[in-house]
Amino acid sequence: MMNPKELKVRLNKVNEELRKKARISECFHHKKEECKGEIKLAHSIQRNGRLSIIEGDVNGNKSIYSFTEVDINLSSHQLELKPIGKAKASTFFGFCDYHDSTLFSPIENKMFDDSDKHCFLHCYRAFAHSQHMKIQQLKAFTSDAEFNKFQAFHLAGRIEGTKIGIANGERVRRRLEQLLDNEDYSGLEYFTIVYDQLFPIASSAAFTPKFAPKSNKKLNYSISSLETYEPVFFTVLPDFEQTIVIMGCLPEHKRSVQFIDEFDSLPSFQQNKVLSSILIGVVENTFIAPALYEALGDAGKRQLIKELEETSMFAPTIYKSLFKSNLNFFQPKYAATNLRIAYN
Template sequence: MKIGRNEKCWCGSGKKFKHCHYGREKEQPFSKGEAIGASKKIGARKCCYVPEELKGECDKKIINAHTISKSGSLKEIADTTNHVLGLKIDLANLFKHKGKLVPERMGINQASTFTGFCAKHDKELFSCIEDQEFCGSERQLHALMYRSVAKELYAKEGSLLSSELLKAGDRGKHQIDQLFIQKFAADNQLGIDAAQKELSELKGKLDEQLLGKASNNLSHLIMKAKSPIPVAVSSIVSPVSDFEGNLIQDLGDLSVPAESLVFNSFSSDGKGYVVFSWLKESSKVLGFINTLLAIDRDNIFSALVRFFFGVSENTFISPVWWDGLETSQKDKIQELIMAGVNPFEFEPKELLVDDGIIFTGWDVGDITKVNF
C-alpha cells in the first residue's frame, strides 16, 4: 500500500505520513534505556484522587500513600528486618527477570505505595482504617474501597501512557512489524479506555457517597480470623470466572460494562480480615461471591490464595509463611502470578478451581454479610 507523504498516516496518529511513519524502519530502534527511563517517569506521576470539589483543599505535598496499612498489616507480616515479599512491577525489573514476576524482598515503607493522595487528604480519608481498630463500620468499608479504586485508576492511567510508549517501539522495525505493533497497541488501548471509563464511573459513585450526595449502595463480605492473615492485598478486578470454573462475564465484549469487585486482606489489632466490596446492583459479582461462600471453611484460605495471586499484583507475603511453604506450593503461586501476564493468552476458566494444592496459615472464623 502506497501512501502520499502529505496524507494522514496509516497508524491513526492523525499526523501526516511524512511526520510519522515515513522512513520509520530506518530510525534508531527504541533502546532499553529509553524504555526504562520513560517507564520510571510514568510511575513517578503525582496527583490527589479526591473528588473535584475537594481538590482546592489539597496541600502541596503528594505522598507515597500506602494502599495497605503499614502499621496494622505490613508490620504484622514483616520479618525482623521489617521486610515483606512482593512484586516489583517496573520495566527494569521485568528486563532483569526476563519477563517474569517473582516475589522479592522490600521494606514496609515502600510496599504497596503510590503517589495518589496529598498528605492532608490521605490522613483525612484513611485515618479511620490506619489509626483505628477495624470494626466494619460504613466509613471504614467505604475507605477501603475508595483507596483500592484510586490505586487502580492511577495504574490504568499509567497503562494508557505506556500504550503510547509501546507505539514508539516500532522504530527501526520492518514495515510488517510496524503494522503488528501499532495494531496491538491500538487494541490494547481500547481495552484500557473501557476499563478506565468503568473505574471512573465507579469512583464517581464513591465520590458522591463521600460527599453525602448519595445513599449507601455498596455490598460487602467480611471474613474475620483470630490471627493476622499472612497475605495482604488491596485490589480490584472484574472477575471472568468463578470458583467453580463458570464463565461469568466476557471482558472482550467492550459493549457490555464489566462488573467490578474490590477486595482487601489486612490485619488489625492482631486479627486478620478479608473484605470484598461491590455495587449492590452487580448481580454477576454476587454470583461470584456465592461460589466462594459455597466452599467448605477449611478450604477457603486456599481459595483466597488462588484468587489473590491469580488476579492481583498488589499482593504482599509474610516471609516466614513463604519460607514454610513446600516447593509445589511456591510453584503454584508462581504459576498464579504469571496467569494473565501474557496478553496473547486468555485467563483460564479453571484459574480459581480447587486443584488439590492446599495452603494453611489462616483459619476463617466469622463471616459477615453487609447490605446483600
C-alpha cells in the same frame, strides 16, 4: 546473547524506565478545591500496623515480598520474588496530604470494627489504587518506553482494553463519590471474614471477576466498549492476632453481587482456595511475609512463580473457568504462630 547477570541488569533497567514514564501524581479525590499539601506517596495498605506486621529479615534488611516484584536468581537462573521495603509496598501518588490524612484517618492505625464506614473506606481505597494503576498503565503503553518494543504486536489491543477499563472505572468512581459525599457508607454490599489467627499476607485492589466461584457462570468476559464491567473491591488486612478479608460492590452490579454471594456459600476450605487464587492470579497488589515465602519450600516457590507467569496480563493463557491455584495461603501451617513470627 546476554548471560543471566547481564539480563538481570537489562530487565531492571527496562522496568525502572517504564515505572518512571508511567508515573502520575494526582489526588484521586474529586473535590480538588480542598486539596492541600503535596501529592503523597500514599499506601493502599497502611504501612504501620499492617505491613509492618508481616515484614521480616531478608539478608539483614526488614522486607516483605510483592507478587509483582521478581528477579533472576544468578545461581539457579530461575525467577524468584524480590524483597522490598514496606515503605515502597502498595504505594501510589494518588492523594494529596489533606485528603490522605483526613479521609482515611478512621481506619489508619485503628482496630477494624466491621462497620459500614470502615468497610467503605477500605473498598474506596482499594478501588482508588486500582484505577490509578490503570491510568498509569495507559500512560506507559502510550509512551516511548523500551518495554513497548517487546509487546509491539499486542500493544494496540492492550491500549484499547486499558481505555475501556478506565472508562468503566470512571463510572464506578462517580458512584463512590456520591456515596462518599452523602456519607452513605451502607450504599455498598459487603462481605467480611475475620480469621482468628494471623496469616501474614496483605492485599488491596479492585477486580472484575470473569467467572462465578461456584456455578462457573461467565460474569465479566468481554472486550466490547459497550460492556459494563462490575468490579469487586477486595482487601486482605493482617492484624496481630487475626486476618480480615473485605469484599464489596455496588448493589446494582448484579454480577459482582452474584460473585460475592456464591463465595459466601462455599465451605471454608474452598473459600480459602478461592482467596489464594485471587491473591495470585487476579489482583496485582499482594504482599507476603518472608517467613511465609520460605515456608512454601522450593517446590511451592516454583509453583507460585509459575502461576504468577501464567496469569500475568502478558501471558497468552486463556481460562475457561475461574483460575484455581494449587496453593492455599490460609492453611494452619501458614499462620504466624506456626511460622514462629513474633511481634513486639
